Amino acid sequence: MESAPIRAAEFFAGIGLVRTALERVKGAQVQVVWANDIKQAKRDAYAANFPDAEEHFVVRDIREVEASDLPAGIELATSSFPCIDLSLAGNRRGLSGEQSGMFWEFTKVMKGLSPRPPVILLENVYGFATSRGGADLAAALESLSKLDYSLDVIAIDARHFVPQSRPRMFIVGIQKNMLPSRVRKGLPAVTDSRPAWVQAIHGKHRQALDMHYMDLPPLPEGPQDLDGFVEVDVAASLWWGEDRVDAFVRSLSDVQRARFETLLAGDATSYRTAYRRTRRGVAMWELRKDGIAGCLRTTGGGSSKQALVQLGKGQISIRWMTPREYANLMGAHEYKLLAGTPNQQLFGFGDAVVVDVIEWIGNNYLLPILRPTCVE
Known part of the structure; x- marks a missing residue:
């Protein structure tokens, strides 16, 4: 019964x-x-x-x-x-x-x-x-x-x-x-x-x-990686321009730069997530050591937003993560993104x-x- x-x-x-x-x-x-x-x-x-x-x-x-x-x-x-x-x-x-x-x-x-x-x-x-x-x-x-x-x-x-x-x-x-x-x-x-x-x-x-x-x-x-959770086909306008990418790279510490260079020279394309941190009063970007995302947060400022970095074969592309990627990383692949602004959507998933x-x-x-x- x-x-x-x-x-x-x-x-x-x-x-x-x-x-x-x-x-x-x-x-x-x-x-x-x-x-x-x-x-x-x-x-x-x-x-x-x-x-x-x-x-x-x-x-x-x-x-x-x-x-x-x-x-x-x-x-x-x-x-x-x-x-x-x-x-x-x-x-x-x-x-x-x-x-x-x-x-x-x-x-x-x-x-x-x-x-x-x-x-x-x-x-x-x-x-x-x-x-x-x-x-x-x-x-x-x-x-x-x-x-x-x-x-x-x-x-x-x-x-x-x-x-x-x-x-x-x-x-x-x-x-x-x-x-x-x-x-x-x-x-x-x-x-x-x-x-x-x-x-x-x-x-x-x-x-x-x-x-x-x-x-x-x-x-x-x-x-162990972001395959299947990253949006592959996104608008070209979402990817950062050359000046912004260069600023990202320049902000990396020596340890971060070594990690970045290793991935950049790799034979395969890989994804890493990055947060902007303030170290000794200076804003710096930091890549995760592993291939997964850091903890998604409510979007309340630049340091709370997570960037997606695509590296390999000598090529680099960077953009902010999308609401769909946030949904996927929260286990909500089928969730309908029909309400609210993109920032409200990011906030909702980061708080869930x-x-x-x-x-x-x-x-x-x-x-x-x-x-x-x-x-x-």
Whole structure:
């Protein structure tokens, strides 16, 4: 007999990549019945891909959202709350910051729900674990535990699925009275999805809080280059002119220049991504050592944008990465780019989750909890 759809609510929904991932989960249908974000441009991108957004997407500051605004029967609540105050590249104000402090608004809504969703999934940067010496993560775990959730922490770099280095940590909460037999108590072993620092989090909090873990399969190897993710046919006008390319090359440090020259002289054409950095007050370009992209970011300035460098056979071409390439690197090859300006599209993807990562968590963690008969 076909199981009932898993009813999900998507907090900080952005352009809808969590929903994109959940709808790919094998064995059970996931139905997003409520979604929220504060930015109209993100809602427009979401609606261009999910026409039913008119029925359930609420454009509103989460501080104005009440538990009564959500429909009944939510089984899964996801929250990719802002990372800017937690990121090592941000201001490190932690959960007291204006942006990342929206975590508390999420917990406020969860507290008001009766019954609460059996499962919650939170996503943020690795910096969450070290913010204020670990005090912010401890406070977050404690607050979720008081809402009757048993908690697990995992860490996944998206490079296991797409050619982009994008490390993120996840908190999975399960209502304590609904823990399935497959979850374990105690200290989890060190694995690729639970490195030593995650194991240490479990060790630090498992006595005072309800913590659990679940055995997970190894993460896949992941692609090692950008083939299949780069747009081959783009307008010639997107490629930089000779003067701009020369300025790029002149800005390279000696180490970077050696890397550049090796690739330029190669017998095959290869791609590298590059960021502009400020070193000792001087703007410089830096190529990645490997063939994958750096972490895509929200476009807020020149240093946040990623350039694509094509090198080999004595030829060099450079341009900014396109929204389609950002979509591909976020695992959203089929995503429709129908709404917003190119810069808004880049911002939306830079602020999102990698589809393949959430799909993997959905298949290997969420589905066995919420619909165990679908995986047995």
